[in-house]
Amino acid sequence: MLRNKINPKKLFSKQILNYQVKTKRGLVNYVNLDNAATTPPFLExxxxxxxxxxxxxxxxxxxxxxxxxxxxxxxxxxxxxxxxxxxxxxxxxxxxxxxxxxxxxxxxxxxxxxxxxxxxxxxxxxxxxxxxxxxxxxxxxxxxxxxxxxxxxxxxxxxxxxxxxxxxxxxxxxxxxxxxxxxxxxxxxxxxxxxxxxxxxxxxxxxxxxxxxxxxxxxxxxxxxxxxxxxxxxxxxxxxxxxxxxxxxxxxxxxxxxxxxxxxxxxxxxxxxxxxxxxxxxxxxxxxxxxxxxxxxxxxxxxxxxxxxxxxxxxxxxxxxIGLKNVEDYERKLAEKLFYYLSKNSKVELYVRKEHLSTVLPFNIKGKDSIKIAEILNSDYGIGVRAGSFCVYQVVRKLLKITDEKNIIESVKRGELEKVPGLIRASISLCNNEKDIERIITAINELTK
Structure with missing residues (x-):
């Protein structure tokens, strides 16, 4: 259990933390794991x-x-x-x-x-x-x-x-x-x-x-x-x-x-x-x-x-x-938990080294399209992540070991984006808790059965 004094319920409004979305499994509280893109406002x-x-x-x-x-x-x-x-x-x-x-x-x-x-x-x-x-x-x-x-x-x-x-x-x-x-x-x-x-x-x-x-x-x-x-x-x-x-x-x-x-x-x-x-x-x-x-x-x-x-x-x-040391400790514990479970799943490709672990975890499910998986995480589980190249195309090409981009260029010029390389990124902030991490772990485990 996290023993840090940080409590998202004291930092964010009930409306933000209890924001409900329709999924194929019914109404659930939305889990925001796209914090590297944008964060919700503090209640204060x-x-x-x-x-x-x-x-x-x-x-x-x-x-x-x-x-x-x-x-x-x-x-x-x-x-x-x-x-x-x-x-x-x-x-x-x-x-x-x-x-x-x-x-x-x-x-x-x-x-x-x-x-x-x-x-x-x-x-x-x-x-x-x-x-x-x-x-x-x-x-x-x-x-x-x-x-x-x-x-x-x-x-x-x-x-x-x-x-x-x-x-x-x-x-x-x-x-x-x-x-x-x-x-x-x-x-x-x-x-x-x-x-x-x-x-x-x-x-x-x-x-x-x-x-x-x-x-x-x-x-x-x-x-x-x-x-x-x-x-x-x-x-x-x-x-x-x-x-x-x-x-x-x-x-x-x-x-x-x-x-x-x-x-x-x-x-x-x-x-x-x-x-x-x-x-x-x-x-x-x-x-x-x-x-x-x-x-x-x-x-x-x-x-x-x-x-x-x-x-x-x-x-x-x-x-x-709050104190940045407390922020680091809180977010790192959540990131480490997600990193541990994703690294144990043989069908998940993680693209972050443990010594570089901060608040973002890039990954793919082997053989699956990153954008489709991100859409399923949202539609079936109420989890918001991001998929794509994250405006760092050279890094993504290097992570995915893409050495020839000729077909990608040709498809983009035709207006087709399916071949643009991508990853899934889960990113953690102070609005998250252990239950959020457990939900995405459950979702990934079910999607990789």
Whole structure:
């Protein structure tokens, strides 16, 4: 039995935990094992958001009491995020819609600097493709084109951008080789090294500090995608040498459309904002020249998603109250139980090493289609998992030992997705308990009889 003090019934609403779905076996409480994609909100987050909305007013734009109160809470959220990740005192917290938005923002800033980008082969597409796009656009230069030329232009953007993005790979144990990363940094002028703090498919958590030290040794900035990490494990930007950090609210129990990029004031003050418009410029002259302040408001265009920001603040405060050591212990016990039973089933192919075990367990039932199994888990057992390539196609190809993708490419071009390789991923969070794990174990055992 789990002896940890964590109790999902105290953290989430009854409506969320007792959400009922129709299955072929009747009505059952839904089991959410797709938490690596998105998490439910904490009950306290829901309550605080409702309270905030009662007094909600225009952030940074009004003279009224509601505007002032809303602005104060919104700005406090930046300080809570900085404290949680131990950012530097003068670091900025720039809000986005999610991690993808944060990476796109960072890619825009770095596109003005000389050098290339290093991204690992296990990165989510959101941590890889934005760099290709912005670098490709930059390399095209000043020329503008007609609409009928755009297909060729888009191909050039991908081609040119890809030449600026260098990928570093994992070894046969699906771990990073520091010497390999070092060679890439030494042989190329790298302006920023991008690292996922935790793989969204295998759960592998690399040595962040050591990789950051390597990046700095060769004069590169160090950006960490922490969206799969900071709600499960402690992260410390200063101790780990992280220059920029991105994350999403929907993965940390605050699914209200918020995300963020944390980064250096000195760096970010040098650039025009990623997005520009009303609210983040103090004055526009008669000639159309826009004046700007060098502060984080300069990067906050339009009316911000204040609800998303304050939801993340409250969620992170709750996680801190629980204690990340307690979170790790609770989630690990659940993951270990599922890992143990799946590893004992000879008809199940597990794609995670025990030493990499975190909160995600990728697997397949031998000889069975991953998407169909995921659908059966839902329709027959009321269990929500995810099946597919998880936006990390290179990892999936490597895990499934796919060396020739010609047939896959041809089928996708025909609009057929059946040959796209995939796995099933069960992912655990604080909303789960032992009964959830027992239900998926029972389901897999029945499906592999």
């Amino acid at each position: 987050v829901e309550n605080e958001v409702r309270k905030y909305l009662i007094g909600y007013g225009s952030v940074h734009r009004g003279a009224g009491t509601k505007s002032k109160i809303s602005t104060d809470i919104y700005e406090r959220s930046r300080e809570v995020i900085k404290d949680y990740v131990n950012a530097k005192t003068d670091d900025y917290v720039l809000y986005s819609g999610n991690t993808t938005g944060g990476i796109n923002m960072a890619a825009y800033f770095f596109s003005f600097l000389s050098g290339k980008i290093m991204v690992s082969t296990v990165e989510h597409s959101s941590s890889w493709l934005p760099w290709i796009k912005v670098e490709g656009v930059k390399l095209l230069g000043e020329k503008q084109n007609s609409l009928n030329e755009m297909e060729e232009i888009n191909n050039q953007i991908q081609k040119f951008g890809s030449s600026q993005v260098i990928q570093y790979d994992v070894n046969e144990n699906f771990e990073f080789d520091l010497s390999d990363i070092g060679r890439g940094l030494k042989q190329n002028k790298i302006k920023v090294l991008v690292l996922t703090a935790s793989s969204n498919i295998t759960g592998y958590c690399p040595d962040i500090k050591s990789i950051g030290e390597l990046a700095h040794k060769y004069g590169a900035y160090f950006l960490v995608d922490a969206c799969q990490f900071l709600q499960h494990h402690e992260i410390d930007m200063q101790k780990m040498g992280i220059d920029f950090l991105v994350a999403s609210g929907h993965k940390l129990y605050a699914p209200y459309g918020g995300g963020f990029l944390v980064g250096s004031k000195k760096f970010l003050d040098e650039f025009l904002p990623y997005q520009i418009g009303g609210g983040n410029l103090p004055y526009i002259t008669e000639q159309g020249e826009f004046l700007r302040f060098k502060n984080q408001m300069a990067h906050d265009p339009g009316t911000p998603n204040a609800v998303g920001a304050i939801a993340m603040m409250y969620a992170l405060e709750i996680i801190e109250k």
